[in-house]
Amino acid sequence: MTHTLLIGVPSFADDDPHVSIGKHDTAIDINAKFTLDPVTGVPSTNMGPNGAAEDPNQYMADVHCRSGGSDTPDRGCLTLDCPPKTPGGEQGTPVIWRQAPKYITNPVWTDYPAVSGPTCLYDAKPEDVLANIAARILNDFRQLPVNPGTLEVQPFPNTLKGGPTNFYATPGQQTFDLTILGQAVHLTATPANYTYAYGDGTKLGPTPLAGYPIPQTQWLTTETRNSHTYTQTGNYPATLTTSFTGTYSVNNGPPLPINGTLDLTTPPKTIHVWKTEKALVADTCEQNPTSWGCPKADR
CATH class of the missing domain: 2.60.40 (Immunoglobulin-like)
Incomplete structure:
Protein backbone atom coordinates (compact mmCIF):
# COMPACT_ATOMS: atom_id res chain seq x y z
CA MET A 1 0.00 0.00 0.00
CA THR A 2 1.40 3.39 -1.00
CA HIS A 3 1.14 6.18 1.58
CA THR A 4 1.24 9.95 1.34
CA LEU A 5 3.17 11.82 4.00
CA LEU A 6 1.57 14.96 5.45
CA ILE A 7 3.86 17.22 7.43
CA GLY A 8 2.06 19.63 9.72
CA VAL A 9 3.88 22.86 10.58
CA PRO A 10 4.82 22.45 14.28
CA SER A 11 2.24 23.79 16.69
CA PHE A 12 1.73 23.55 20.43
CA ALA A 13 -1.28 22.74 22.55
CA ASP A 14 -0.98 22.91 26.34
CA ASP A 15 -3.06 19.78 26.84
CA ASP A 16 -1.31 17.71 24.15
CA PRO A 17 2.49 18.15 24.38
CA HIS A 18 3.52 15.23 22.19
CA VAL A 19 4.06 14.18 18.63
CA SER A 20 0.95 12.42 17.34
CA ILE A 21 0.91 10.08 14.38
CA GLY A 22 -2.51 9.02 13.12
CA LYS A 23 -2.96 6.50 10.32
CA HIS A 24 -5.75 6.98 7.78
CA ASP A 25 -6.84 5.16 4.64
CA THR A 26 -4.72 7.28 2.34
CA ALA A 27 -2.26 9.13 4.53
CA ILE A 28 -0.08 9.25 7.59
CA ASP A 29 -0.50 12.57 9.39
CA ILE A 30 2.45 13.79 11.41
CA ASN A 31 1.83 16.88 13.52
CA ALA A 32 4.78 17.98 15.64
CA LYS A 33 2.76 19.51 18.47
CA PHE A 34 5.77 20.95 20.23
CA THR A 35 9.44 21.78 20.17
CA LEU A 36 11.25 21.34 23.48
CA ASP A 37 13.78 23.91 24.56
CA PRO A 38 16.89 21.77 25.22
CA VAL A 39 17.89 24.00 28.13
CA THR A 40 14.60 24.60 29.97
CA GLY A 41 12.61 21.63 28.69
CA VAL A 42 9.70 23.97 28.10
CA PRO A 43 7.70 23.50 24.86
CA SER A 44 7.52 26.53 22.57
CA THR A 45 4.49 27.79 20.66
CA ASN A 46 4.00 28.71 17.01
CA MET A 47 4.22 32.42 17.83
CA GLY A 48 7.78 33.13 18.88
CA PRO A 49 8.93 36.03 21.05
CA ASN A 50 9.57 38.06 17.93
CA GLY A 51 5.86 38.02 17.12
CA ALA A 52 6.41 36.46 13.68
CA ALA A 53 3.30 34.91 12.17
CA GLU A 54 3.21 31.17 11.60
CA ASP A 55 3.30 29.63 8.12
CA PRO A 56 -0.29 29.49 6.76
CA ASN A 57 0.44 26.35 4.72
CA GLN A 58 0.87 22.66 5.36
CA TYR A 59 3.16 20.57 3.20
CA MET A 60 3.15 17.07 1.79
CA ALA A 61 6.01 14.91 0.59
CA ASP A 62 4.03 12.90 -1.95
CA VAL A 63 5.44 9.38 -2.16
CA HIS A 64 2.91 8.45 -4.86
CA CYS A 65 5.68 9.78 -7.07
CA ARG A 66 6.57 6.30 -8.41
CA SER A 67 3.13 4.73 -8.23
CA GLY A 68 2.34 5.62 -11.83
CA GLY A 69 -1.18 6.51 -10.73
CA SER A 70 -3.29 9.09 -12.49
CA ASP A 71 -3.24 11.36 -9.42
CA THR A 72 0.47 12.04 -9.84
CA PRO A 73 1.60 12.43 -13.46
CA ASP A 74 5.19 11.36 -13.87
CA ARG A 75 7.64 14.28 -14.19
CA GLY A 76 10.81 12.32 -13.75
CA CYS A 77 9.62 10.21 -10.80
CA LEU A 78 10.02 6.94 -12.66
CA THR A 79 13.49 7.79 -13.88
CA LEU A 80 14.85 9.64 -10.82
CA ASP A 81 17.71 7.67 -9.30
CA CYS A 82 18.14 7.86 -5.51
CA PRO A 83 21.16 5.60 -4.87
CA PRO A 84 22.34 4.84 -1.34
CA LYS A 85 24.61 7.49 0.13
CA THR A 86 26.73 4.91 1.92
CA PRO A 87 27.75 1.36 0.97
CA GLY A 88 24.96 -0.99 1.97
CA GLY A 89 22.67 1.91 2.84
CA GLU A 90 19.02 2.34 1.93
CA GLN A 91 18.00 3.77 -1.40
CA GLY A 92 16.19 7.10 -1.31
CA THR A 93 12.49 7.57 -2.03
CA PRO A 94 11.45 9.95 -4.82
CA VAL A 95 8.87 12.47 -3.59
CA ILE A 96 7.13 15.55 -4.93
CA TRP A 97 6.51 18.42 -2.51
CA ARG A 98 2.98 19.82 -2.40
CA GLN A 99 1.25 22.50 -0.33
CA ALA A 100 -2.24 23.48 0.83
CA PRO A 101 -3.77 25.93 3.34
CA LYS A 102 -3.12 24.61 6.82
CA TYR A 103 -6.60 24.90 8.31
CA ILE A 104 -8.63 23.35 5.48
CA THR A 105 -9.83 19.78 6.01
CA ASN A 106 -9.23 17.48 3.03
CA PRO A 107 -7.61 20.28 1.00
CA VAL A 108 -6.80 20.33 -2.67
CA TRP A 109 -3.03 19.92 -2.85
CA THR A 110 -0.99 21.94 -5.33
CA ASP A 111 2.65 21.67 -6.30
CA TYR A 112 5.02 23.64 -4.11
CA PRO A 113 6.19 26.30 -6.60
CA ALA A 114 9.81 26.52 -5.43
CA VAL A 115 10.50 22.85 -6.29
CA SER A 116 9.71 22.01 -9.91
CA GLY A 117 10.40 18.28 -9.85
CA PRO A 118 10.93 15.24 -7.65
CA THR A 119 13.60 15.05 -4.97
CA CYS A 120 14.96 12.21 -2.87
CA LEU A 121 14.25 11.34 0.75
CA TYR A 122 16.66 8.84 2.33
CA ASP A 123 14.99 6.60 4.83
CA ALA A 124 13.12 3.34 4.85
CA LYS A 125 10.22 5.27 6.40
CA PRO A 126 10.26 8.86 5.11
CA GLU A 127 7.56 9.88 7.59
CA ASP A 128 9.81 8.88 10.49
CA VAL A 129 12.92 10.75 9.36
CA LEU A 130 10.98 13.97 8.74
CA ALA A 131 9.31 13.81 12.13
CA ASN A 132 12.68 13.13 13.78
CA ILE A 133 14.27 16.11 12.02
CA ALA A 134 11.38 18.34 13.15
CA ALA A 135 11.89 17.17 16.75
CA ARG A 136 15.60 18.04 16.83
CA ILE A 137 15.84 21.00 14.45
CA LEU A 138 15.77 23.71 17.16
CA ASN A 139 18.79 22.18 18.90
CA ASP A 140 20.64 21.87 15.58
CA PHE A 141 19.73 25.48 14.78
CA ARG A 142 21.22 26.66 18.06
CA GLN A 143 24.50 24.86 17.31
CA LEU A 144 25.10 26.72 14.05
CA PRO A 145 28.16 29.01 13.85
CA VAL A 146 26.00 32.07 13.27
CA ASN A 147 27.90 35.35 13.20
CA PRO A 148 26.29 37.68 15.76
CA GLY A 149 27.52 40.72 13.85
CA THR A 150 29.00 43.75 15.57
CA LYS A 275 32.41 65.72 30.19
CA THR A 276 33.05 69.05 28.50
CA GLU A 277 34.66 72.10 30.08
CA LYS A 278 34.71 75.69 28.85
CA ALA A 279 37.34 78.36 29.37
CA LEU A 280 38.40 81.67 27.83
CA VAL A 281 41.80 81.55 26.13
CA ALA A 282 43.85 84.28 24.49
CA ASP A 283 45.66 82.22 21.86
CA THR A 284 44.86 79.48 19.39
CA CYS A 285 46.70 76.15 19.60
CA GLU A 286 48.73 77.16 16.56
CA GLN A 287 49.81 80.35 18.30
CA ASN A 288 50.43 78.68 21.66
CA PRO A 289 50.52 74.84 21.61
CA THR A 290 50.65 74.78 25.44
CA SER A 291 47.51 76.90 25.82
CA TRP A 292 44.54 75.48 27.80
CA GLY A 293 42.73 72.77 25.88
CA CYS A 294 45.51 72.24 23.35
CA PRO A 295 47.10 68.78 22.83
CA LYS A 296 50.44 69.92 24.29
CA ALA A 297 48.95 71.68 27.28
CA ASP A 298 50.27 70.60 30.67
CA ARG A 299 47.08 69.35 32.31
Missing part, protein backbone atom coordinates in the same frame (compact mmCIF):
# COMPACT_ATOMS: atom_id res chain seq x y z
CA LEU A 151 27.77 46.59 17.72
CA GLU A 152 28.65 49.91 16.15
CA VAL A 153 28.82 53.14 18.17
CA GLN A 154 29.09 56.78 17.06
CA PRO A 155 31.20 58.46 18.35
CA PHE A 156 33.58 55.75 19.54
CA PRO A 157 35.53 55.08 21.70
CA ASN A 158 34.99 58.49 23.31
CA THR A 159 31.63 60.18 23.67
CA LEU A 160 30.27 63.07 25.73
CA LYS A 161 28.15 63.13 28.85
CA GLY A 162 24.73 64.58 28.11
CA GLY A 163 25.03 64.14 24.35
CA PRO A 164 23.43 61.51 22.08
CA THR A 165 25.47 58.43 21.26
CA ASN A 166 24.24 56.47 18.24
CA PHE A 167 24.12 52.66 18.32
CA TYR A 168 23.40 50.29 15.44
CA ALA A 169 23.77 46.60 14.55
CA THR A 170 25.33 44.88 11.53
CA PRO A 171 24.17 41.21 11.52
CA GLY A 172 22.58 39.86 8.35
CA GLN A 173 20.75 36.78 7.13
CA GLN A 174 22.93 33.66 7.01
CA THR A 175 22.41 30.23 5.41
CA PHE A 176 23.84 26.80 6.21
CA ASP A 177 23.73 23.39 4.51
CA LEU A 178 23.88 20.36 6.80
CA THR A 179 23.26 16.65 6.66
CA ILE A 180 20.81 15.58 9.37
CA LEU A 181 19.75 11.92 9.65
CA GLY A 182 21.08 11.37 6.16
CA GLN A 183 19.02 14.19 4.64
CA ALA A 184 20.23 17.41 3.03
CA VAL A 185 18.91 20.21 5.23
CA HIS A 186 19.15 23.89 4.33
CA LEU A 187 18.83 26.29 7.29
CA THR A 188 18.40 30.05 7.21
CA ALA A 189 19.05 32.30 10.22
CA THR A 190 17.46 35.75 10.04
CA PRO A 191 18.01 38.56 12.59
CA ALA A 192 14.63 39.53 13.99
CA ASN A 193 15.14 41.50 17.21
CA TYR A 194 17.92 43.41 18.91
CA THR A 195 18.61 44.28 22.54
CA TYR A 196 21.11 47.07 23.22
CA ALA A 197 22.69 47.06 26.69
CA TYR A 198 24.39 50.42 27.12
CA GLY A 199 26.57 49.38 30.06
CA ASP A 200 25.12 51.85 32.56
CA GLY A 201 22.22 49.61 33.60
CA THR A 202 19.83 50.74 30.85
CA LYS A 203 18.70 48.80 27.78
CA LEU A 204 16.72 49.20 24.59
CA GLY A 205 14.75 46.25 23.29
CA PRO A 206 13.98 43.72 22.19
CA THR A 207 13.34 45.89 19.16
CA PRO A 208 13.29 45.16 15.41
CA LEU A 209 15.36 48.31 14.85
CA ALA A 210 18.87 47.51 13.63
CA GLY A 211 19.68 51.21 13.48
CA TYR A 212 21.88 52.96 10.93
CA PRO A 213 25.08 55.03 10.73
CA ILE A 214 24.91 58.83 10.60
CA PRO A 215 27.46 61.32 9.21
CA GLN A 216 30.24 62.37 11.56
CA THR A 217 29.03 65.96 11.46
CA GLN A 218 25.81 64.81 13.17
CA TRP A 219 27.29 62.63 15.89
CA LEU A 220 26.91 65.08 18.77
CA THR A 221 23.69 66.73 17.61
CA THR A 222 21.42 64.07 16.07
CA GLU A 223 19.38 61.68 18.19
CA THR A 224 18.28 58.45 16.46
CA ARG A 225 15.76 55.93 17.75
CA ASN A 226 18.69 53.80 18.95
CA SER A 227 20.60 56.67 20.57
CA HIS A 228 21.47 56.75 24.25
CA THR A 229 22.50 59.64 26.47
CA TYR A 230 24.93 58.92 29.29
CA THR A 231 24.30 61.01 32.39
CA GLN A 232 27.59 60.25 34.16
CA THR A 233 31.20 60.09 33.05
CA GLY A 234 32.97 56.74 33.15
CA ASN A 235 33.76 53.63 31.15
CA TYR A 236 30.76 51.56 30.08
CA PRO A 237 30.81 48.02 28.52
CA ALA A 238 28.04 48.04 25.89
CA THR A 239 26.76 44.85 24.23
CA LEU A 240 24.30 43.83 21.54
CA THR A 241 22.11 40.71 21.73
CA THR A 242 20.58 39.61 18.44
CA SER A 243 17.65 37.19 18.34
CA PHE A 244 17.67 35.07 15.17
CA THR A 245 14.65 33.22 13.83
CA GLY A 246 15.12 30.28 11.49
CA THR A 247 13.64 28.15 8.75
CA TYR A 248 14.72 24.78 7.41
CA SER A 249 14.01 22.75 4.30
CA VAL A 250 14.64 19.05 3.76
CA ASN A 251 15.96 17.90 0.38
CA ASN A 252 14.90 21.10 -1.40
CA GLY A 253 11.45 20.97 0.19
CA PRO A 254 9.48 23.97 1.42
CA PRO A 255 10.99 26.20 4.13
CA LEU A 256 9.44 25.32 7.48
CA PRO A 257 9.63 27.66 10.50
CA ILE A 258 11.73 26.69 13.50
CA ASN A 259 9.84 27.21 16.76
CA GLY A 260 12.38 29.03 18.88
CA THR A 261 15.16 31.56 18.52
CA LEU A 262 18.93 31.69 18.62
CA ASP A 263 20.09 34.56 20.85
CA LEU A 264 23.70 35.72 20.47
CA THR A 265 25.49 38.48 22.38
CA THR A 266 28.53 40.38 21.12
CA PRO A 267 31.65 40.85 23.26
CA PRO A 268 31.51 44.06 25.36
CA LYS A 269 32.64 47.25 23.67
CA THR A 270 33.94 49.81 26.18
CA ILE A 271 32.70 53.36 25.72
CA HIS A 272 34.53 56.21 27.47
CA VAL A 273 32.16 58.98 28.51
CA TRP A 274 33.74 62.41 29.04
